[in-house]
Amino acid sequence: MTTQTDARSQKTRHDLPAPLRELFDLTLARVAQKVAEDEPGLGVEFPYVTRTDGSWDLMPASLSAGYQGEAWSHGNWFCGFWVGLLFASYLRTGDEHYLVWARERMRLVAQRADDGNTHDIGFIFESSAIPGFHITGDDWYAQIALRAADRLRARLVTTPAGAYIASWGPMDDPRGRRSSAIDTMANLPLLYWAANHSGDGSYRLAADAHAAMTAKGFIRPNDSTYHAVEYDEATGKRTRGFTFQGLHDESDWSRGQAWAIYGYVVSYRETRRAAYLDLAERTANYYLARLNGRLVPPWDFDATGPDADIKDTATTAAVASALLELGDIHPDETVALSWRERGLEMLAGLCREEFADEASHRGLLRNSCYSRPHRIGVASATMFGDYFFVEALCRAAMPGKFLPSSAPVIVAGHS
16 A cells, blocks of 8 residues: 555655756657657668668567577567667657557567577567557557566576576577576566566566576676676586676676666565665666766776777666666665666766767667677667667656556565
8 A cells, every 4th residue: 555655755756857857758759750750661670780870770570599500699689679669659649650560560579479599588578568568458468478478487497506597599508508698687577577467476486586696696796797607507606707798708898787787676676685675786886986977888897998988878778777766666765866866867968968869860879889899789879778768768757657667576584
């Protein structure tokens, strides 16, 4: 039961100063305009990263993840994000054309709900089917999300030391079974949603187990994170920490830190385990310390020379969204408002300094960096960066309308 004090507290937390309200509203309006301009020309493909001329590079939704020899290809893990932009644009404009486009796009994305090769189905469907159900109430979206959640839950690998979700590859491939990535923390919201929607607690148990194992396997003593680890399945011990997208195995890949912050904020929201709140704040404080007053971090905090000038606005967007959520759920009112103010500050900075308002640039945020080591999407817009930017705008300007605010489940006897 919500008390008057609780209601006043939430109202205070959601209040926006008039200049920010106007800035975010105008930005969302421009987002909707750009999305509507681009949608008719995409055909059956989905935006991925922008090219040097500002146009979108495209990829079909059907492209699954998989091994190509010894190399791993992530496939299209971006497709759901475009659907999310369509739903956010509907909320801003009330124009039902966006709902029609979103449903047709969802038909193309839905096939990936049965993809047994990747953890990224969490990204794909938490950004598309879940807003679709939340906004429209159409059970078709919910059933697609539950199918995907089943696949994600099936990636859980149990060991004597705990359980983790294997990130990549078919589950009968030992390379995939022993590997996990920090990105998986930001895929967990799909499992928590499935638990809340279906009443099946096994989804939450799988997510909680992964979050607990990640705390032991990924978080370094200084609160930075590995991009990926390999576990010994027989013992559950980490055998190595490494990176695919950072500078080197022991470097601080900034977006990996964002995924950790985001995932532990959501895990705290859904379980109310104090340990997850502590991890969310520790990883966020480490990020802010290394940010050192900048709006946008370098792609890797340890990059040097010209590489240190390569920024990643997608990281800023994901952290801003996470801090806004932390500001909603933190039990200490003063601390909550401080986190929210930091998230709003980041979001406003992106709107003013990095938003690509010009017609020639079809993305939303300039200066995102998908993968510097692979030379993919460097100094471009990325579809995931654009999505988390819009998610943060919705959290700030339209709280509770884009994604559900889950009722927390108190886990008795845990901290």
